[in-house]
Amino acid sequence: MKYNIYNQIKNEKSLSGKLNVVRYDKNLRKIILQIIFSSFLLYFLYYLITRSFNLDLGLSHLSSRAGFGISHQFLTDYTSNDSRWDAYFIGLVNTIRVSIVGIAFATILGILMGLARLSKNFLLNKISTAYVEIIRNTPLLVQLIFWQLALLQLPQISNALTFGELSVWSNRGILLPYVNSLQNGGLWVLCLITGLIISLVIRSYASKHKEENVNFVSPAIIALSVFILIAISTYVILGVELYADIPQLTQNQYGTYIQSGGFTLTPEFATVLFSLVLYTGTFITEIVRGSIQSLPKGQTEAAKALGLNNYQTTTLIILPQALRSIIPPLTNQYLNLTKNSSLSVAVAYPEVFMVSRTIMNNSGHALPMLALILSTFLALSLIISLFMNILNRQITRIGA
Amino acid sequence: MMNFRNKYILGVTLALSMFAIFACSTETEVEVIKEVEVEVIKEVMVDTPSTLSTVLERDLLKCGVNDNLTGFGVVNSDGEFAGFDIDFCKAVAAAILGDSSKVEYVPLTASARFEALAAEEIDLLIRNTTWTSSRDRDLGNDFTATTFYDGQGIMVKASSGYDSVESMTGATVCVLQGTTTELNLDDRFTGAGIPYTPLTFETNDPLQAAYEEGRCDGWTTDKSGLASKRAGFENPDDHVVLAETLSKEPLGPLTRDNDSEFYDVVQWVVFGMMQAEESGISSTNVADMAASPADPGMARLLGVGFDGGEPSDFSFGIPVDFMQKVISQVGNYGEVYDKHLTPLGLTRAGSLNALWTEGGLIYSPPFR
Incomplete structure (x- = not known):
């Protein structure tokens, strides 16, 4: 029908006829609007790019000497003589470290609290409600500063708690016994x-293959023995030699207290970790609660009717089904946690944003450093999304 | 189907050609704008009244200051600005306008100070600002003179027993992030091969909390800043600033680039206050000295004639007796120092801030 009118108008040779072609042809109209829009966009980009030609956008300054120390290092041996790239890398490792640990704990906390919110136990229910309502409704930055000041209230290092020489607790850090190699x-x-x-x-x-071969050894035993074989052989080959690493508090000849050994939880790392876990945990709690509540009530009732107890109902029936609607919003929270870790610049934890800003101040190359910071967080977020999408596909496939 | 594809090709071609047209047209526009800008700048350079005439016309001096550094610039309990830097603002106002109270104080943060000066929000910046080559070169301002020779120091708790940087082996030092202080600290410790841990904070308040709670053994920043913070503690005697100075930090007033009339006034007011101290002229005896100057040099400084003669004429475009007003209303360099910095524990004797006649660096070129 439409093309009849179209052809009719097209045959008219007058100017108004030609304009009518534009007016009535939906596709042509769309194309013209898109051309106008995209040329504005291209012009804007062109403007930005030409402006930036005047600036030194290279990252070559990152290979010069850093010149500043970094308080938190993990698995690395950085000194101020290393390059700015090395300093940036330390920051990146610190960001990844707090994000991974934070994501793990926030997930556990969120699931437990989510279940508690639906619990019929009065106390559990109220505790989790209070947790969510208080923590979710206060700003994260304020919580960070609160935890920082709270952790500074631990004893000073000269009066550190040692718990029978097994552990050292002071506001310089909490040192726990640890197995080291x-x-x-x-x-x-x-x-x-x-x-x-x-x-x-x-x-x-x-x-x-077990069912085909009746005399087969139990698969669990095979797997276990393979695992033990790998563990022992690599232990010997690598010369690991585990030992118990007990924290120690000593004084050097000048009277400075030095704490060493064990697993160290510094107040700065703990501040960031606590705040991020507690804050993100509230959102995960609500996601878990919402997903469970969205399941038909019949699922619980059917499980009860089959004689499953509360624990079995939750772990075998409810959570596996709820997980499907939990994963996508959970991804958002993981991304939020990672991005929020940049707030730790306020509490002296040297993550990638803080280190990059120090480099920015020292070098004066603000724009390329900001671009580097943005692409770092973009890359981290995309990697998390990728993993979560893979997980999501796995979970939706099960029982589909 | 074929028809639509053709349309898309047509569309892309159109977009590209429009983009090209845009690109060409903007290039010429940019050139035109640049030419116009150059002309405007030329006009501005010719027509802009100097800061000195602006201040005289306004009958008010706008001074950019710190409002949160005890001793240098702080709002006191009466709601008034007071401090070492503030007194130099007053001195400049007294010299130009004859009244040290004709000052509007503009509190500025460290990061906003240079832009505030360049954007003419203020006439003069006296905010414990270190004179460095890059600041002089890049930020569109001129350093007039050094009013205070500062240097980076380290404050520790008296009970810690630290007496030198060497004794701080293995210590944790709190420092502001992204500052030259952070780099100087590392230069000193790493340079001497002393292991240490820097703990870097973004702002001063959490840093102070961390230091007070013993999270770090030392706190490093400019010695004047340390003295100021130390004076604010409940028990200042529990804290010691180590004798060693880690860096040079000369502080002083800044004016805008290419503003030599005003620059000269500020510079010579500062020198005049130093010269007054050297000549023994203070706020208490300036009236007597002006009435009967002891020698021709003193007469030149105070803008009066010697022994009944005519006064020498060097006025910087302001009344020739400007130093009389400065000294009677504000005081000489030593008086200002004693009033604001001695109470902080910044001993003057033996330091760089002593008069050159006493082994320091406070030295005025001759008034001649």
Whole structure:
């Protein structure tokens, strides 16, 4: 029908006829509008790019000497003689570290609190409600500063609590006993994780073939022995030699207290971790609660009718189904946590934003550094999204 | 289908050609604008009244200051600005306008101060600002003179027993993030191979809390700043500023670039206050000295004739007796120092801020 009118108008040779073509042809109209819009956009981009030609946008200054120390280091050996790239990398590691640990704890806290919010137990229910309403409704930056000041109230290092020489607690850090290795400890843990994955694959493979071969050894035993074999052989090859790392508090010849050994939780890291976990935990709590409540009540009732107890109902029936609607909003919270970690610049935790800003101040190259910070967080967010999308696909596939 | 594809090709071609037209046209526009800008700048350079005439016309001096550094610039309990830097604002106002109270104080943050001066929000910046080559070169301002020779120091708790940087082996030092202080600190410790941990804060308040609670062993910033913070503590005697100075930090007033009339006034008011102290002229005896100057040099400084003669004429475009007003209303350099900085524990004797006749660096070129 439309094309009849179209052809009719097209045949008219007058100017108004031609204009009518534009007026009545939906596709042509769309194209023209898009051309106008995109040319404005292109012009704007062109303007920005030409303006930036005047600036030194290179990152070459990052290879010069950093010249400043960094208080928190993890698995690295940075000194102020290293380059600014190295300093930036330390910041990045610190961001990733607090994000990963934070995501893990926030998830656990969120799931527990989410279940507690639906609990019929009066106390549990009220505690989780109070937790969500108080923490969710106050600004994160204020919470960070609160935790910082709270952790400074731990005893000063000269009066540190030692708990029978096993642990050191002061406002310089909380040192816990820890199992350490003489060498290649991190590598060995990687080997253990790889070994675990290999043995799990072997187990599932063996289970498949078990029914065909009646005299087969139990798949669990095969998997376990493979795992133990890998663990022991790599332990010997890498020369790991584990030992108990007990924290120590000593004084050097000038009277400075030095705390060493063990697993160190500095007040700055703890401040950032506590705040991010508690804050993000409230949102995860609500996501968990909402997802469980969105399940039909019949699921619980059916589970009860089958004789499952509360624990079984939750772990076998409710959570696996709720998980499908939990994952997508959970991804948002993981991204928020990672991005919010940049607030730790306020509490002396040297994450990537803080270190980059120090470099920015020292070098005066603000724009390229900001671009670097933005692309760093963009990359981190996209990686988290990627993992969560893969997880989401796995979970929606189960039982579909 | 074919029809639509053709349309899209047509569309893309159109967009590209429009973009090209835009690009060409803007280039010429930019050139034209640049030419216009150059002309405007030329006009401005010719026509802009100097800051000195602006101040005289306004009958008020706008002075950019610190409002939160005890001793240098702070709002006191009467709601008035007081401090070492503030007194130099007053001195300039007394010299130009004859009245040290004709000052409008504009409190500025460290990061906003240079832009405030360049944007003519203020006439004069006296906000414990360190004279460095890059600031003089890049920020469109001129440093007039050094009113206070500062240097970076480290404050520690008296009970810690630290007496030198060497004794702070393994210590944790709190420092503001992104400052030259942070770099000087590392230069000193790493340079001497002394292991230490820097704890970097974005702002002063959490840093102070961390220092007071013993999170760090030392706090490093300019010695004047440390003295000021130390004076604010409940028990100042519990804290010690180590004798060693880690860097040079000369502080002084700044004016805008290419503003030499006003620059000269500010510079010579500061020198005049130093010269007055050297010549023994203070706020208490300036009237007597002006009535009967002891020597021709003193007469030149105070703008009066010696022994009944005519006064020498060097006035900087302001009344020739400007130093009389400055000294009677504000005082000489030593008086200002003693009033504001001695109470902080910044001992003058033996420091760089002593008169050159006493081994310091406070030295005025001759008034001649």
